Amino acid sequence: MATIMPFKGLRYNQGKIKKMNEVVTPPYDVIDPDAQDRYYKRHSYNIIRLEYGKTYPGDNEANNRYTRAAEDFGAWIGEGILVSEAEPALYLYEQGFVAGGQKKIRSGFICGVKLEPYDKGIVLPHEETIPKHKADRLDLMRACKANFSPVFGLYADKEKKVEQALREAVKGAPPDIDFTDEIGETHRMWVITEKTVISKVRQIMADKQIFIADGHHRYETALNYKKEREAPNAQSEPAYCYMMMTLVNLYDSGLVVLPTHRLIKNVAGLDISRLISKVKDSFMVEEHRPGPDGSGLQELIKLMAERGQVSSTQAALASRPHVFGLYAGDNIFYLLQLKSETGLSQIMPQEKSPAWQGLDVSILHTLVIDRLLGIGGELMARAEHITYTREEEAALSLVDKGECQLALFLNPTLVEEVTKVANNGEKMPQKSTFFYPKLITGLVINQL
Numbered sequence: 001m002a003t004i005m006p007f008k009g010l011r012y013n014q015g016k017i018k019k020m021n022e023v024v025t026p027p028y029d030v031i032d033p034d035a036q037d038r039y040y041k042r043h044s045y046n047i048i049r050l051e052y053g054k055t056y057p058g059d060n061e062a063n064n065r066y067t068r069a070a071e072d073f074g075a076w077i078g079e080g081i082l083v084s085e086a087e088p089a090l091y092l093y094e095q096g097f098v099a100g101g102q103k104k105i106r107s108g109f110i111c112g113v114k115l116e117p118y119d120k121g122i123v124l125p126h127e128e129t130i131p132k133h134k135a136d137r138l139d140l141m142r143a144c145k146a147n148f149s150p151v152f153g154l155y156a157d158k159e160k161k162v163e164q165a166l167r168e169a170v171k172g173a174p175p176d177i178d179f180t181d182e183i184g185e186t187h188r189m190w191v192i193t194e195k196t197v198i199s200k201v202r203q204i205m206a207d208k209q210i211f212i213a214d215g216h217h218r219y220e221t222a223l224n225y226k227k228e229r230e231a232p233n234a235q236s237e238p239a240y241c242y243m244m245m246t247l248v249n250l251y252d253s254g255l256v257v258l259p260t261h262r263l264i265k266n267v268a269g270l271d272i273s274r275l276i277s278k279v280k281d282s283f284m285v286e287e288h289r290p291g292p293d294g295s296g297l298q299e300l301i302k303l304m305a306e307r308g309q310v311s312s313t314q315a316a317l318a319s320r321p322h323v324f325g326l327y328a329g330d331n332i333f334y335l336l337q338l339k340s341e342t343g344l345s346q347i348m349p350q351e352k353s354p355a356w357q358g359l360d361v362s363i364l365h366t367l368v369i370d371r372l373l374g375i376g377g378e379l380m381a382r383a384e385h386i387t388y389t390r391e392e393e394a395a396l397s398l399v400d401k402g403e404c405q406l407a408l409f410l411n412p413t414l415v416e417e418v419t420k421v422a423n424n425g426e427k428m429p430q431k432s433t434f435f436y437p438k439l440i441t442g443l444v445i446n447q448l
Contacts, residue, residue, distance in 0.1 A: 001122045002155070002208045003114035005242055006088035006198050009444035010146075011177075013083045017045060020179040020187075024442035027149055027214070028052035029133070045081050047442035051140075051148040066143035073144050082445065087193040090201060091444055092166045093246060094175075096186035097437045099256045106254030106437075109166055109201070110150055110189075110444055112242035113210060115219075115226050123153075123210045124422040128430045129217050137221040145448045147222070147244040149441040151215030154419070155208045156250045162204050163249065166190075169197040177443060187440055210247065211422050213435045219243060225448075244446035246439050250415060257412045258434040261395055262364070263387045264406040267373055272328045278372050279326070283336040290333050294396045300325060300333050301392055301409065307337060308360070308411040322363050325409030329399050338363060355420045360410050361432040368408065388431040 017023055022043040025031060028051050031039070039048035049072050053065035076082045091110035096103070116122040141147075157163070175188040192198065212219055222243040229240050248255060264270075279285060290297040308323040322338040338344075341358070348357040348366055356362055370376035375385045387404075389395050395407035413433045421428055 002205050002210050004090075004202055004205050004247075005112040005114070006090050006193070007112045007239070007242070007244070007446055008085040008088050009091065009110075010077070010082045010084055010447060011444055012045075012442070013080055014177075016081055017043075020177060020442075021181050023047055024181065024187075024440050025051070026438050027441055029217075030438060045076060047148060050076075050144065050146075050445075051441055066139045069140060070143040073146065084447075085191065085193070088198075090166070090192045090198055092170055092190040092192060093443070094186075094188040095254070095437060095440070096188075097254075098184075099258075099436060104254040104256065106248060106256070107163060107252055108246045108248035109162070110244065110246050111201075112239075112446065113151075113153065113245045113247070114237070115223055115241055115243055117223065118425070121209065121425070123212065123219070124425075125212050125216050125219070126418045126422045126428050127212075127216050127432050128427045129220055130430060133217045134221050134224070137218055138224055141221060141225045141448070142228075145240075147218070147446040147448065149215075149218070150244045150246040150439060150444075151219050152213040152435060152439050153215075153245045153247045154211040154213050154250050154255075154415075155205065155247055156419075157204070157208070158251050160249060160251065162201055163252075165197055165200045165204070166192060169194055181440065185437055185440075187443070189443055205247075209423075210245070211250075211419055213248070213418075213433070214438065215245075238448075239446070240448040242446075244444070250419065255415065256436045257415060257418075258390055258436045259410040259412045260388050260390055260431040260434045261392065261410060262369065262406075262408040263389060263395055263398060263404040264369075264373060264375070264385060264408065265387070265404045266385050267375070267405055270373070270405050275328075275372060276326075276334065279334075279336060279368065282339060282367050283324075284339055286335040288333045288335055289331050290327075290396065292331055294393050297333070297392055297396060300335070304335065304409065305411055307335070320358070320360075320414075322360050323411060324360070324364055324368075325407075326368075327396055327399055327407040327409070328405065353421070353424045353426060355417070355424055356426050356428070359413065359417055359421065359428060359432070361413060361429050364408060364410060365429045373406075390434050390436075 012023055023046050025039050025048050031052055036048060039046045050069045053069050055065050093108050093110055095106045118125055169192050170190040176191045177189040180186050226240050288300055290300055304323050304325055308321050324336040326334040326336055345357055398404040399407050
């Protein structure tokens, strides 16, 4: 089902760029203005100038972040800063990190994946997207004709045949890229050009579905870009028919999903006492105090996780307890637990499957964010009342400082829940998952 291709990636010339950690960044969507400025200053050839350039007051149609990215991109190729692979390649990639106090390594491979509309059931989304973010990515793709960062995709290979083939190909060889980034994560990548290995991997992947873990906006942008460029009755598939992806096996021991919490702001007339009273109609509510400095917050997050675990006697994911945290200031953390799933299907969106209706994030959005706070539909799409974070302490601080009105905390979505909903052809609410860590940007570039 999935068609993957090797490609001649553009990579930093390590003869000229001696320290890879000075030119790479996290994905653009987690970079705030301070971080953007830091990456600009770190190195004159940092990938930030291509992937997420600065805007200036005097920008116009002829001179803007996209035109500047295109100019820099062409100049860097001309100067030999970026050089093309001699042959089409797949790229074995290892990312080392710490999660939950444990050292982990997540393995995957970078390739081109044939762009397929979602309704074909080959590449499947799991989250809704925001239109204005896709418009930004499309402008960049039009200007530069390249993928600067990969979409993060998942596939199921219980026997790990793909990884075995790739590791056999690089056995004993040192990585082509090996560095530690600014937060202590390690990155090792091997370039694989052996045609028999590439053919074997393509054959193994041919019956797979790919689930988008991260990068929905970029994938949907690539689909739109393909429509703009494709010629009718074309006899071949140009590079723009494929999207650069990093594919990770669902059975990889380093696959970690963290929650993405919600921050609420700009809701007129929000009365916290009235809100909590309404919440009690559907949820059991406990009051806890994280402490004036937030020192007890992590214990409350841990309690949420314990309360939300599937017990040994609960076989179905639908039986998972639905537990949330709500913080509105005054050093009071409200622990919410859904009273009963009986009748849940009657109050959740009727057009959705039981799998979607039983997601923590679906329940929070439907019963609290939409029904009680009035943030749904068009307001949700406009992204004026809700922002997202995975930093619990920062969320508390933003509420305490009055920059946000509420922080809503969730437990992580399970990988099994992601794939089950995606297989149903459904999408979760925006930012339902945080696959940790994010992929690094700048290892490989795919020209279109």
